[in-house]
Amino acid sequence: MKAKQRKSPLRPSVAEALAESIFSGHYQPGDFVPKELALCEQFAINRSAVRSDLRQLVDVGIIERISGHGSKVREYADWNILDPQVTAWMTRYAAPNPKVQREILTFRLDVEPYVAMTAAKRATARDLVAIEEAYEGMGQYLHNADSGEERRLHSDYDVAFHEAIFKATHNIVWAQLSHILRPSIYLLVSMSNVSETDDPAESLERHRRLMECIRARQPREAFRAAQAVLAGTAKALGLEAPETSLGRSVELD
């Protein structure tokens, strides 16, 4: 038999490669990406595949195709950053792009306290299980954080923690929006390689308090606890809750 294992190790994904180039800033809004035939040659695939992948980028608003001219990178505001595929790319490649990251963190500062408040009102026992399991996972991989693997696992549970809170709102729109927080959480990982501005133990404690507020059905306290968590994240990222700091200035009473 012929070596069947290698039969479909997937063709090189042009969409993936272009996304990396664009998100990392190599191609910027207004630039033109290479033409179809050039990409065919570069990746050694046929034109149908290239067109299929380019369409993927068009559908999420990242590039714009001008018939007879080329494919242009669109303005950031046109990008469909609510698309899970886009946030996945952002998570992987946008680390060196602070502009996009700041926008996302600003949104999180807006939204997550409110989501936490909503979760505190609607969370079921099953939701609490998911939140608690994620929290315990965070604690499990908290120490011995010099290993990159450990840090990655910690982030996975961090994401799971926040996603569980979004899902506890029991609304499909909120649940789908949870994609948006991945980029900033993973950015936290890659940045903590260089700067240790945040104490993991304190961060964990803030998460614990948020969890307890949701469990105890205390919406107002959950709101504040989520603010505290986000403030810690913002500080660790060196993004000092930009001018649009709603989360901080909210006055609930």
Next chain:
Amino acid sequence: MKAKQRKSPLRPSVAEALAESIFSGHYQPGDFVPKELALCEQFAINRSAVRSDLRQLVDVGIIERISGHGSKVREYADWNILDPQVTAWMTRYAAPNPKVQREILTFRLDVEPYVAMTAAKRATARDLVAIEEAYEGMGQYLHNADSGEERRLHSDYDVAFHEAIFKATHNIVWAQLSHILRPSIYLLVSMSNVSETDDPAESLERHRRLMECIRARQPREAFRAAQAVLAGTAKALGLEAPETSLGRSVELD
């Protein structure tokens, strides 16, 4: 010369036709849509075009392609309802589908009061102009509402009003989320054909109060004013703020 006018009245969009069938409930989650070759025949186009259109539905999570079997409609929860294309389809075709509409209205009840509060803190003079122009447009087409054209214009300004508030948050994520409110606003139009459960003048007055709160930079009052607007919408739609009525039970003080 040959009749050139008809050369590109666009090929029939299979994606559009399938979207209509799916959103209106003709095909439901679990059903299989016609196979590629059947669609080729039905719409008299080639297979590449069909595949291109089907891919569009796959990318937004509406259908799932099973190699060698067919294309299946996915569960509602898997649909990427944050995609502008999806909300556009929903606006046009989902009017008779109350299940999806309820989810969206629930989300609006969650989100819009908060967006209004945020807008009350960040809105610039330019934002206020946009909001006010939309409000005046609503008032202009309020009366003589027996004309379908008048009602459509009123809805356009209604959408513009709410979108302007989303944009006044000055965050690209909120701004993009404004797509989500189109379906329920347009549903309001089609339903007010049959049931006159809402007084347009009262609705306009609620919008005016919301606008004034944002102008006066009164976040808490804006929150409540937005709740009042949404409650009116929910009542007009006959959707009595479902069990997940966060917007009603919020207690800010």
Next chain:
DNA sequence: ATTGCCCAAATGTTGAACATATGTCAGCGT
């Protein structure tokens, strides 16, 4: 200098052929 025409280049569309995955069912053995 402006206008109009024509051409090159890039994207858009089409059709066919081949490859791969999936479900069905007849045939065989236990």
Next chain:
DNA sequence: ACGCTGACATATGTTCAACATTTGGGCAAT
């Protein structure tokens, strides 16, 4: 009678080649 196996039909996935259309710019005539 039950279950496994392999061939077959069907539907989706991939590749290739050719043609159509759109865009931008050069060139020439006015």
